[in-house]
Amino acid sequence: MSWRFASRLLRCLPLLAFLLPAFVVPCAHPQNFDASRLLQPASLGDVKWLVQAGDNPAYADPNFDDSHWQVFDPHKSIDALYPQLPAVVWYRLHIKVDPATSGLALSECLISQAFEIYVNGQRLMVLGSVSPWVAYTSNARVLVPIPDQMNAGGELVVAMRVHIGNVEWHGQQPGYSASNLSIGQEQTLYRDNWLTAIGANAMDWLDRGLVILLGFVALVLWMSQRQQTVYLWIFAVGALILFETPLPFVTTFHNMPVIWELFGSLPRLAAPFIWVSLYFAFVHQRVGWVWRIILLLTGIADFTAGLQGWFITLPVQLQALTGLPFVVLLSVVIPIVLIIHWRRGNREAGLLLVPVVLFSFYIYALVVFSTLFQSPAWRQTALRGLNLIDRLPAGPFSVSLHSLTGMLSTLTLSIIILRRSANISRRQAQLEGELAAAQEVQRVLVPEHTGAVPGFKVESAYVPAQQVGDDFFQILPDSEAGILIVVGDVAGKGLPAAMLVSVLVGAIRGVAEFTKDPAELLSNLNERLVGRAGGALSTALIARISADGQVTIANAGHLSPYLDGKEVELPGALPLGVASSAKYESTEFHMNIGSRLTFYSDGVIEAQKPGGELFGFDRAREVSMKSAAEIVETAKRFGQEDDITVVTVTRTAAVATAA
Numbered sequence: 001m002s003w004r005f006a007s008r009l010l011r012c013l014p015l016l017a018f019l020l021p022a023f024v025v026p027c028a029h030p031q032n033f034d035a036s037r038l039l040q041p042a043s044l045g046d047v048k049w050l051v052q053a054g055d056n057p058a059y060a061d062p063n064f065d066d067s068h069w070q071v072f073d074p075h076k077s078i079d080a081l082y083p084q085l086p087a088v089v090w091y092r093l094h095i096k097v098d099p100a101t102s103g104l105a106l107s108e109c110l111i112s113q114a115f116e117i118y119v120n121g122q123r124l125m126v127l128g129s130v131s132p133w134v135a136y137t138s139n140a141r142v143l144v145p146i147p148d149q150m151n152a153g154g155e156l157v158v159a160m161r162v163h164i165g166n167v168e169w170h171g172q173q174p175g176y177s178a179s180n181l182s183i184g185q186e187q188t189l190y191r192d193n194w195l196t197a198i199g200a201n202a203m204d205w206l207d208r209g210l211v212i213l214l215g216f217v218a219l220v221l222w223m224s225q226r227q228q229t230v231y232l233w234i235f236a237v238g239a240l241i242l243f244e245t246p247l248p249f250v251t252t253f254h255n256m257p258v259i260w261e262l263f264g265s266l267p268r269l270a271a272p273f274i275w276v277s278l279y280f281a282f283v284h285q286r287v288g289w290v291w292r293i294i295l296l297l298t299g300i301a302d303f304t305a306g307l308q309g310w311f312i313t314l315p316v317q318l319q320a321l322t323g324l325p326f327v328v329l330l331s332v333v334i335p336i337v338l339i340i341h342w343r344r345g346n347r348e349a350g351l352l353l354v355p356v357v358l359f360s361f362y363i364y365a366l367v368v369f370s371t372l373f374q375s376p377a378w379r380q381t382a383l384r385g386l387n388l389i390d391r392l393p394a395g396p397f398s399v400s401l402h403s404l405t406g407m408l409s410t411l412t413l414s415i416i417i418l419r420r421s422a423n424i425s426r427r428q429a430q431l432e433g434e435l436a437a438a439q440e441v442q443r444v445l446v447p448e449h450t451g452a453v454p455g456f457k458v459e460s461a462y463v464p465a466q467q468v469g470d471d472f473f474q475i476l477p478d479s480e481a482g483i484l485i486v487v488g489d490v491a492g493k494g495l496p497a498a499m500l501v502s503v504l505v506g507a508i509r510g511v512a513e514f515t516k517d518p519a520e521l522l523s524n525l526n527e528r529l530v531g532r533a534g535g536a537l538s539t540a541l542i543a544r545i546s547a548d549g550q551v552t553i554a555n556a557g558h559l560s561p562y563l564d565g566k567e568v569e570l571p572g573a574l575p576l577g578v579a580s581s582a583k584y585e586s587t588e589f590h591m592n593i594g595s596r597l598t599f600y601s602d603g604v605i606e607a608q609k610p611g612g613e614l615f616g617f618d619r620a621r622e623v624s625m626k627s628a629a630e631i632v633e634t635a636k637r638f639g640q641e642d643d644i645t646v647v648t649v650t651r652t653a654a655v656a657t658a659a
Contacts, residue, residue: 033183036098036154041107041184041192044158045074045177049093053086055131055161060118062157066092074178078164085169088130091160091176095183097151104146105186106158107193110138111176113258114163120150121157127255130163135258135310137251141193145186170313197252199396203403205249210410211241218417225424233278234413240267240274258310265306272298272326279334282348282416283341298325331360348416355409362401365389431495453477455547457650459628463603463636464643470497471601471643474508478516481547486521487599487647488540488558491575500536503528504576518542518554522576522584526556529577537577541599549591549651554584559605562598562624563589567617596650598624598631603644607635615639 033047050069058064069092070081078089097104106117106125113135114128124144128136150156160176168174182189215238222231247264250256273295277287287295305322308314314322335356342350366389373382389401458475470493474486486508490500504525511524521542529536541558545551553561553568557575560568571585591597600620607615615638623631628646635644 032094032096032155034096035104035156035183036096036101038101038104038184041182041189043179044093044095044181044183045179047093048073049091049176051078051081051092052090053082053084053088054090055088056090059090059092060121060123060159060161062120062159064092072176074176074180077173078175079169085164085166087133087163087165089162089164089175091158091162093158095156095158097154097156099152099154101151102148103185103187104148104151104183105143105189106146107141107143107182107184107189109141109180111160111180112162112164112168113138114165116161117144118159118161119146119156120153121159122147122150128163128257130161133163133165135165136255137258137261138255139248139251140253140255141197142255143186143189143193167310167313195396200398201252202397203400203407207403207406207410208241208245210407212238212245214410214414214417215239215242221417221421228420230278230281230420231417233274233281234417236274237278240271243267261310262307265303268302268306269299271302272329276329276334279337279352282352283337283346285337285341298329302326327363330356331363335360348419351412351416352409355405355412358401358408359405362389362405365401453483454481455651455653456483456545457652458483459646459648461628461632461646462644463632463640465603465640466493466643470501471603471645472501472505473599473645473647474505475647476509476512478544482516483545483649484512484516485543485545485597485599485647485649486540487601487645488538488556488576489601489603489643489645490539491537500538504538504540516544517586518544518552519584519586522554522556522573523582526576526578526582526584527580530580532577537575539575543597543599545591545597545649545651548654549593549595550588551591551597552586552588554586556582556584559600559602561600562621563591564595565621565625567621568597591651593651593653596625596648599645599647599649600631601643601645603640603642604631604635604646606641607638607644608641609639 033042033044035042049072050066051072052059052066052069059066072078072081072091079085082089106119108117108125112127114130114133115126116123116130117125124146125142127138127142128134146156160181162175164175184192215235218231218234218238222228222235225231244264244267247256247260251260273287273292276291276295280287280291301322302325304312305326308322335353338349338353338356342353365385369382369385369389372378373386392399392401453475460473460475462471462473464471470490472486472488472490474484476484476486478484488504490497490504492500507525507528508521511521515521515524522540525538525540529538538556539558540556541553541561543551543553543561553570554573555570556573560570562568568587568589570587573584574582604620605615605617615635619634619638623634626634628648631646631648632644
């Protein structure tokens with residue numbers, strides 16, 4: 001995970017000097033630079049230049065008399081020469097070259113936000129606009145070839161027209177400094193520039209890429225596991241880095257108007273809230289209103305720190321204060337929160353402590369070395385320490401404790417995601433086993449096929465909306481040539497509802513051996529459900545049809561059946577499990593030979609089209625004379641939302657009862 005937001009805050013302090021070579025003792029007078037025997041690229045910062053404040057196009061002329069100009073050592077700050085802080089400063093240097101030399105070039109980096117470089121009076125390089133001033137970023141290394149014909153005279157006069165803005169004047173090294181300009185063979189400089197850019201940024205790019213990749217993986221996981229809000233915050237961090245990455249990547253190779261830095265700093269506004277929310281999600285701590293206000297103010301301060309050096313200039317003390325809140329959050333508050341929850345048994349907090357503590361160490365070391373750097377006596381020690389933690393050479397690459405910490409954090413989050421996925425997979429396998437068992441129980445208890453019942457034609461169709469259903473029905477012939485029909489729908493979904501179905505079906509079969517009265521059956525079932533854990537509720541309708549066509553029905557909150565296409569009016573009643581000692585009324589009527597009685601579950605009525613239109617009671621009544629299979633298929637085509645159960649009973653002939 002990347003910590004670049006917090007680390008850049010501390011770099012607002014005057015730390016630029018640690019990027020420079022060790023200080024050298026300058027010579028007493030300006031001198032020409034001898035490039036006549038140049039074997040490899042050389043810095044033009046190790047010789048003294050001539051400088052002049054003000055803006056005059058004649059200063060670019062190679063024949064201009066610069067003998068009265070002031071001498072400037074690029075290893076020192078130019079503000080000692082110009083306390084009045086002029087907007088434009090010219091620099092001149094005479095370079096001795098071999099007239100036969102070819103393929104020379106100049107390579108520039110970080111001179112200023114707007115400058116022009118002339119060689120023998122010809123403008124070869126320009127960034128932004130000196131007048132009127134238009135500032136550009138200056139991180140990219142700019143390479144321009146020196147025309148071979150300029151070498152014919154044996155001398156090159158390099159003149160730089162540099163705009164130094166108010167923000168730059170208050171920086172560590174305004175204008176030209178020792179590491180800004182090099183001369184050498186074009187092909188060699190081109191290769192070195194690319195290797196330098198890649199070596200200096202490879203670790204950071206790898207860090208960013210891993211965070212972004214992990215963010216998208218977390219998004220995919222969150223879409224399938226919406227209750228895992230941690231995944232959403234990991235994606236938010238990845239999106240934050242994705243939004244921030246293009247500008248630093250592009251400006252590594254191509255300078256752009258500084259207004260783009262304003263857009264590049266926008267992620268800082270959201271960074272504190274996203275990072276803190278991520279860690280709080282791991283420890284199940286809510287981000288309340290107090291925290292939201294703190295994080296909002298921290299984001300504003302962090303955004304202000306991002307503008308420092310580009311659009312605003314603050315005293316050193318204020319620079320540190322704008323970056324301090326976010327740094328304290330990440331290097332003090334978050335470690336304390338994780339330690340507290342780790343001690344309480346949160347293993348994930350313990351895993352996250354490793355990169356968080358390492359990052360805190362990086363911040364503390366940066367603060368200590370930055371403080372030491374302010375003292376001349378400790379400056380060299382501070383430079384070595386800063387290079388050790390932030391720019392340690394490792395072959396062609398520069399290794400930073402900051403980037404290593406970020407990648408370790410990404411690895412830690414990946415391990416946590418894998419652990420969570422493994423746990424979810426184990427729970428899923430366990431749940432699938434339980435579902436399979438429930439399906440088997442339900443398959444045994446809920447009839448798939450209806451056997452022949454003398455005097456009646458019975459059809460049934462049952463289509464669960466999930467792996468296990470919450471509807472149930474039973475068709476139980478009795479010893480008196482009659483038939484008992486039970487249809488119901490338990491409250492809830494999934495495995496708990498399926499297990500309750502199993503309980504009810506078992507109870508129905510047990511109680512039906514002692515009584516055939518529908519009202520008495522419902523009362524008995526109700527007592528079995530009342531007081532069960534989880535508030536078990538169910539609708540149920542029980543109908544007993546005798547051999548002579550006499551029907552007795554009792555209802556407990558279920559849909560009324562349809563007799564020959566007309567709804568049977570039944571008194572209302574509470575579902576099973578609501579109240580103890582509930583009373584249920586019986587309703588009686590007669591079925592003639594050829595009459596059909598159709599029972600539904602609410603899955604038929606509640607079938608719904610994508611636009612929200614319900615199947616409804618009118619359509620249910622219209623199809624009630626069709627076969628059970630046709631009714632189910634009609635409801636499914638309309639749009640199944642719940643379990644669909646249909647039972648139809650047609651009286652086919654009178655059956656003689658036993659004497």
